[in-house]
Amino acid sequence: MRPVERELLARLDASREQSIAFFKQLLRHPSPNPPGDTRAAAAFLERALRDAGLPPKVFAPHPHMPNIVASFDGPAAGRHLVLNGHIDVFPVAAHEWNRDPWGGEIADGRIYGRGACDMKCGLASITLAFLHLHAVRRHLRGRLTYTAVSDEETFGPWGARWMFQHQRQLMLGDCLLSGEPSSPLCVRFGEKSPIWIAISVRSKGGHGAYTHTSESAIKIAGAIVTALEEVTELPVRAPDNLVAMFRDARIAAQIDEGCGVGHAQYIGRPTLNIGRMSGGLKVNVLPSACRIEADIRLPVGMTREEIRPVLANIIARFPQASWEELSPPEDVPNWSDPAGEMMQIIQDAVLALGRRRPVPVITLGATDTRLWRYAGVPAYVYGASPETMAAADENVVIADYLHILKTHVLAAARYLGTG
Amino acid sequence: MASLAETLLHTIAARRAEWISLLQGFVRTPTANPPGDTRAGAAYLEKYLTAHDLPYRVIAPMPEMPNLVASFDTGRAGPHLVLNGHIDVFPPGEEARWRHGSAWSGVIDDGRLYGRGAADMKCGTIASFAAYRLLFETRADLCGRVTLTAVSDEETGGKWGTGYLFAHHRDAVAGDCCLNGEPSSVHTVRYGEKAPLWLQFQVRTRGAHGAYVHMSDSANKIASRLMVALEGLTRMRPEMPAAVARNLADPAVRAALEQGLGPGAAELVAAVTLNIGMIEGGLKTNMIPSGCRLEADIRLPVGISKACLRARVQALLQDFPAVTVTEASDAEDEPNWCDPQGRMLQLIQDAAERVTKIRPLPVVTLAATDARYWRRHGIPAYIYGCSPDLMGTYDEAVGVEEFLNVVRVHTLAAAAYLAPRAG
Numbered sequence: 001m002r003p004v005e006r007e008l009l010a011r012l013d014a015s016r017e018q019s020i021a022f023f024k025q026l027l028r029h030p031s032p033n034p035p036g037d038t039r040a041a042a043a044f045l046e047r048a049l050r051d052a053g054l055p056p057k058v059f060a061p062h063p064h065m066p067n068i069v070a071s072f073d074g075p076a077a078g079r080h081l082v083l084n085g086h087i088d089v090f091p092v093a094a095h096e097w098n099r100d101p102w103g104g105e106i107a108d109g110r111i112y113g114r115g116a117c118d119m120k121c122g123l124a125s126i127t128l129a130f131l132h133l134h135a136v137r138r139h140l141r142g143r144l145t146y147t148a149v150s151d152e153e154t155f156g157p158w159g160a161r162w163m164f165q166h167q168r169q170l171m172l173g174d175c176l177l178s179g180e181p182s183s184p185l186c187v188r189f190g191e192k193s194p195i196w197i198a199i200s201v202r203s204k205g206g207h208g209a210y211t212h213t214s215e216s217a218i219k220i221a222g223a224i225v226t227a228l229e230e231v232t233e234l235p236v237r238a239p240d241n242l243v244a245m246f247r248d249a250r251i252a253a254q255i256d257e258g259c260g261v262g263h264a265q266y267i268g269r270p271t272l273n274i275g276r277m278s279g280g281l282k283v284n285v286l287p288s289a290c291r292i293e294a295d296i297r298l299p300v301g302m303t304r305e306e307i308r309p310v311l312a313n314i315i316a317r318f319p320q321a322s323w324e325e326l327s328p329p330e331d332v333p334n335w336s337d338p339a340g341e342m343m344q345i346i347q348d349a350v351l352a353l354g355r356r357r358p359v360p361v362i363t364l365g366a367t368d369t370r371l372w373r374y375a376g377v378p379a380y381v382y383g384a385s386p387e388t389m390a391a392a393d394e395n396v397v398i399a400d401y402l403h404i405l406k407t408h409v410l411a412a413a414r415y416l417g418t419g
Numbered sequence: 420m421a422s423l424a425e426t427l428l429h430t431i432a433a434r435r436a437e438w439i440s441l442l443q444g445f446v447r448t449p450t451a452n453p454p455g456d457t458r459a460g461a462a463y464l465e466k467y468l469t470a471h472d473l474p475y476r477v478i479a480p481m482p483e484m485p486n487l488v489a490s491f492d493t494g495r496a497g498p499h500l501v502l503n504g505h506i507d508v509f510p511p512g513e514e515a516r517w518r519h520g521s522a523w524s525g526v527i528d529d530g531r532l533y534g535r536g537a538a539d540m541k542c543g544t545i546a547s548f549a550a551y552r553l554l555f556e557t558r559a560d561l562c563g564r565v566t567l568t569a570v571s572d573e574e575t576g577g578k579w580g581t582g583y584l585f586a587h588h589r590d591a592v593a594g595d596c597c598l599n600g601e602p603s604s605v606h607t608v609r610y611g612e613k614a615p616l617w618l619q620f621q622v623r624t625r626g627a628h629g630a631y632v633h634m635s636d637s638a639n640k641i642a643s644r645l646m647v648a649l650e651g652l653t654r655m656r657p658e659m660p661a662a663v664a665r666n667l668a669d670p671a672v673r674a675a676l677e678q679g680l681g682p683g684a685a686e687l688v689a690a691v692t693l694n695i696g697m698i699e700g701g702l703k704t705n706m707i708p709s710g711c712r713l714e715a716d717i718r719l720p721v722g723i724s725k726a727c728l729r730a731r732v733q734a735l736l737q738d739f740p741a742v743t744v745t746e747a748s749d750a751e752d753e754p755n756w757c758d759p760q761g762r763m764l765q766l767i768q769d770a771a772e773r774v775t776k777i778r779p780l781p782v783v784t785l786a787a788t789d790a791r792y793w794r795r796h797g798i799p800a801y802i803y804g805c806s807p808d809l810m811g812t813y814d815e816a817v818g819v820e821e822f823l824n825v826v827r828v829h830t831l832a833a834a835a836y837l838a839p840r841a842g
Contacts, residue, residue, distance in 0.1 A: 034703070090628075090702075090703065090706060091702050091703060093626075093702060093709060093710060096623075096626070096709055096710070118628070153703075153705075154703075154705075192630065194629075194630070194705065196704045196705070204812060205512075205811060205812055205813070206810070206811045206812055207539070207786055207807070207810050207811040208615075208694035208696055208716040208718075208811075209613065209615070209692065209694070209716070209718050209785040209786035209787070210680065210681070210684075210687075210785055210786070210807065210811075211687065211692040211693070211694055212680075212681055212682065212683030212684055212686075212687055213680075213681050213808075214812075216694065216695060218646070218695040218696075218697075218698050219646060219650075219695060221643075221698070222642075222643040222646040222647065222695075225639065225640060225643040226643060226647075259631075260631060260633050260634050261633065262632075262633025262634075263631070263633055265633075266632060266633055271630065271632045272632070273629035273630070273632060273637065273704075273705070273706075273707050274637060274639040274640055274643075274700075274701070274708070275629055275639075275701045275702075275703055275704035275705055275706055275707075275708060276639075276700065276701035276702070276703065276704060276708070277639045277642070277643075277698050277699070277700045277701060277708075277711065278698065278699050278700070279697065279698050280695070280696045280697035280698060280714070281509075281510050281512055281696070281697070282453065282509070282510060282696055282697065282714075283617050283619075283694075283696035283697060283714040283715070283716045283747065284574075284615065284617070284694065284696055284716045285509060285510075285694075285696055285811055286694055286696075286811065287695070287696060287697070288512065288516075288812075288813070289513075290698065293701070293704040294704070295629040295630070295704045295705045297629075297630045326704060363630075364628075364630035364631055364632075365628055365629075365630035365631065366630070386628065386631060386634075387634075389627065389628045389631065389634075390626060390627050390628040390629075390631075390706045390707070391625055391626045391627050391634075391635065391709070392625075392626060392709065
């Protein structure tokens with residue numbers, strides 16, 4: 001370990017309580033999306049940067065959804081590493097929570113709150129990593145850029161997508177490191193791609209007791225939900241250099257240990273989630289309308305061009321139904337080199353910190369890292385366990401958070417200290 | 420000398436424009452339930468009663484849901500007839516889907532008057548108000564007593580409407596017989612009805628990110644499977660009382676049911692039906708939903724008790740550990756009926772045959788009405804009204820002539836019921 005790395009770890013050990021307090025404060029600034037107003041949490045991050053002498057640039061093409069960028073250079077020329085996180089989090093069904101979703105409560109070695117794992121753990125970590133690396137910048141080469149964006153949870157137009165369209169040079173760099181959830185046992189190098197559709201069913205409607213007078217939009221919607229399961233059975237042809245490793249029982253077991261039992265088997269298969277279902281006016285009215293929103297995830301090896309006609313054929317069996325695509329049209333499953341330099345740096349850093357060597361994984365969820373991969377920039381993700389992501393009582397093990405912070409700091413320092 | 424019936428028919432014809440405009444104004448007054456604020460509709464009817472010096476009282480246990488009760492006594496001994504109608508109507512849905520741009524247009528187009536509630540049941544309620552006034556004007560020729568009740572909160576169960584009146588003003592509203600103008604079609608008179616069992620199902624799962632389908636069951640998928648399982652209830656078969664079974668086996672009655680309520684209606688009278696009125700699940704496309712609510716409207720035929728159906732639902736839920744159920748309908752409601760050959764039923768048939776040339780046949784019907792409160796208390800209650808074809812749809816309407824015929828039949832049947840009897 002180089003002296004600068006030892007100095008950084010010493011700084012992190014000395015500031016352990018401040019690191020936890022920073023994460024807790026970030027959780028206490030609600031940023032659910034929808035509606036997606038992240039101003040309070042963004043202001044908190046901006047203040048932290050400014051206090052460290054790193055006033056950020058703020059881009060807010062949507063006034064409620066600011067994006068923050070800050071950068072510094074080391075004394076010598078070198079490579080450009082970009083850190084990325086998102087500020088917005090999933091919405092909350094408050095009655096399902098036993099903890100305050102915006103309280104940052106700490107209990108039994110865990111910290112609770114909406115976004116704890118997706119991804120305020122990773123966001124707090126890259127923010128603090130950026131500040132610590134800035135403090136030792138005299139030992140680094142090249143450039144480090146910090147990006148914290150809004151509007152990720154809905155893959156909306158006002159976050160990273162806008163930044164790539166309008167501030168592309170600020171975003172690109174030579175390599176991306178993201179703190180999205182991956183589990184400390186895995187490093188994400190690729191991801192499946194979502195296709196989101198909305199299906200509207202219309203029927204005549206009528207009185208609820210007169211079931212002979214009209215079809216029911218809700219019952220038809222129920223039948224469509226069942227029929228859509230067919231997409232999960234579609235055959236997939238994936239490039240072997242990407243997916244062979246997931247057939248290795250040891251790797252699959254470590255992925256399941258980190259990301260939940262079943263994760264490994266879904267890497268290569270399409271999945272179907274019925275995110276929303278909404279229909280009817282009143283218990284005793286035969287419903288004349290029902291809407292379904294489906295979230296289908298395509299594995300590496302499957303394209304939207306392939307799935308669209310399949311969806312069209314299924315939905316065409318229900319003449320009362322029409323559908324539209326909700327997701328941004330350009331997305332495809334994407335990946336970086338599973339044996340790339342940053343992958344190895346992260347794996348080695350984790351080993352050096354005394355934990356098990358993480359395995360490469362393609363993940364089920366999509367992140368903004370896809371935008372870097374589309375641009376040819378290798379992008380890797382190391383972050384919290386996804387175990388409680390989007391669920392009630394979302395939480396992260398505090399020791400994991402501190403470990404992830406150390407990993408981000410070490411990995412960035414090594415990337416900028418070499419080459 | 421003209422008979423009382425001829426005099427009444429003449430008066431109704433002479434005031435034709437007035438009745439139409441009375442109905443039109445009522446349809447133009449929004450009274451959707453939910454939300455159930457019917458004050459404007461009640462005020463509209465009060466204005467009519469006041470204009471014709473017909474005393475009434477307002478009984479409003481819920482201030483936004485007033486009930487009107489008017490009554491007069493002829494001073495001669497005789498039966499007490501109660502006319503009953505409701506002020507509230509179904510919600511309008513999307514205004515843009517209405518053919519005249521609004522659910523409350525009251526537009527008369529091609530002989531039909533359009534608007535939410537035109538059929539269910541502003542036509543029938545206005546028929547009761549017209550009949551009440553005509554009976555009052557001819558009270559010298561009648562015996563007994565007439566009470567007019569216009570209630571709110573019919574569409575959502577009646578707790579603050581007829582149910583409240585029976586609980587707190589029973590002597591004023593029970594009477595000896597009830598006549599109600601809910602939609603029935605010209606082909607049928609309703610003497611009984613199925614009972615609604617409204618169940619709210621709540622599915623709860625852990626929830627997760629939408630891509631992580633291995634992390635949680637989906638509340639929406641469970642709800643979809645539950646719908647399929649509930650459909651099995653529609654295969655239950657009732658054990659009917661003999662009088663009802665005989666009536667429903669009559670081919671003429673079955674034909675009338677089909678003609679009045681549409682093809683398939685005769686089967687459904689004796690069957691359990693299932694409507695999934697509402698489903699609401701999930702927060703966001705890319706989250707596995709942790710909650711889904713399903714509201715089911717199950718209709719029980721005469722011959723299947725609620726206890727029996729509840730037991731079936733409980734048994735079926737054994738396969739759905741993530742689901743809980745609560746009952747939203749009035750627990751006291753059971754499928755109900757009165758005499759399919761009662762006196763008022765025959766008087767309605769006679770009046771209808773005279774007015775429309777069609778003799779309506781006695782039937783048990785699919786939908787619940789406030790008539791059940793009278794039947795529950797052993798008081799015969801009969802329903803005769805317009806066609807139910809369009810009720811609840813975006814084209815809800817009532818034929819103008821059809822409406823005037825309902826006014827005629829109610830008035831003549833009521834007058835005959837209250838006529839002094841020979842000997």
